[in-house]
Amino acid sequence: MSQLVAVGTVAFDAIETPFGKTDKILGGAATYIGLAASHLSVDVALVAIIGDDFPQTFLDLLKSRRINIDGVAIIPGEKSFFWSGRYHHDMNSRDTLATELNVLTQFDPKVPKIYKDADVLLLGNLNPEAQLAAIAQMTGPKFIVMDTMNYWMDNSYDALTKVIAKVDAITINDEEARQLSGDYSLVKAASKIQSMGPKFVIIKKGEHGALLFHKDQVFFAPALPLEEVFDPTGAGDSFAGGFAGYLAKTEDFSFENLKSAIIYGTALASFCVEAFGTKRLTEINHSDIQSRLSMLKSLIQFDIELH
């Protein structure tokens, strides 16, 4: 079975939305990535760090989805990364209430030996130094995807550009693409970012969908219009996990196949937002996903004859 290595956070989240609030629940980019990718029948391994306060039930949940967690280091006497946020009524903006890095400050990713030759490496949003350390341990992945955010552009620009130069694809939101490139036009921004390294630039626009740029080609994936967005936490990571999971499964890194991978990512993200945290990602099955792919297909289907 094809292998996917996902490097990122495994953490506690506490979330408030207009619909309610949670205590400390299972969160973290690698968690969402792993759960989303686990629906693609690939061999997923997480590389992360937690404290010994992390409940065994959370780890068991990951294992029950056949996710390998040998690369999740447990640091005795230390606390796990914790993030807390409150979403505004529009669900597109949020206030961070707490960010306790805890063990994350000493994260030195260790890719398990049997995963060093995995085909696909997904670098979740993390310190670029940690992303570089993970890349260095791989024996030659066929495809590397990275996620990042404006914080690293502001605080670790040089290391960030080193990672960007080494990856095949970057996922980034529209505002961050503008910041990274200095161009307001997303078409120009994507072109400039391609010149920094990645052959593929994926611009995430949340409820407005996602754009995939490759050379002079562009693909647009719509987001599914949802009656209710319950909790957007992890949507971007679920998208990345579905995307990278599909690539690992198919081992086809063409523009055409990346388009399909983005549609899988979109489908998985659309489930993620339907309930707090990771809940929906652990409930859905193959036929749920197929039905959502079919909804995405018909959402944009039109028939115009050109002449």
Next chain:
Amino acid sequence: MSQLVAVGTVAFDAIETPFGKTDKILGGAATYIGLAASHLSVDVALVAIIGDDFPQTFLDLLKSRRINIDGVAIIPGEKSFFWSGRYHHDMNSRDTLATELNVLTQFDPKVPKIYKDADVLLLGNLNPEAQLAAIAQMTGPKFIVMDTMNYWMDNSYDALTKVIAKVDAITINDEEARQLSGDYSLVKAASKIQSMGPKFVIIKKGEHGALLFHKDQVFFAPALPLEEVFDPTGAGDSFAGGFAGYLAKTEDFSFENLKSAIIYGTALASFCVEAFGTKRLTEINHSDIQSRLSMLKSLIQFDIELH
């Protein structure tokens, strides 16, 4: 030939963008609607009001596109409607620098006799009382489309709801749909607006595309990612003009055909923004439009086998 009647403003615009500024140029909702629809080989008539300060060259330009302007009243001694605005760097927001209603305050639309039995009536963004007056003059259009904006929700809510109750389709932007319905979710907003009258609700999201809702069906039309947006003025009206023009031409008011109509509207809007004012709408030809439709088709084309 099928007839389309468009009621709206014919006006002067003065526009500033980060790329430059214009003197008083040809503008107004009905102008953009008419020019966009004129590319669909339908018989378009404008119903509007201007002062005697309006240059004959502007009227000649409309006539050169075979647009009927018998319904454009010219009021001696009065000045035409004038709007001036400055776009911000992001091109999504703008400041209004001047709004001189002038003749618009006395607009009492008169549909020319030979157009009263037109199949399609498009009500541009206008005082709802004027929109009602136009509807009352028609002998039984097969399809009525209306555009509106938040100003009328704030200032003429009762008359506005009377128009909404009489139309088949409404075009409205996402913020306005939320304001009109009181629902943040666009899916719920569209459902509530349908219960006010229109069988079809079209939510315009600018650079993020447009959504068409009808009963429990939804269609998403992407906007074309453009390297440069030069001047967004008139994009929404060009969209509406392309949409209504296609409907008038095909005389098919099914959900499937409305999808195609929206793609035509999207294509025409994508030209509109490429230069100041109406310039591009007067330059393009059939094959330019066909080529853009083909770009829109391939922009969203993907191939996933469901199983």
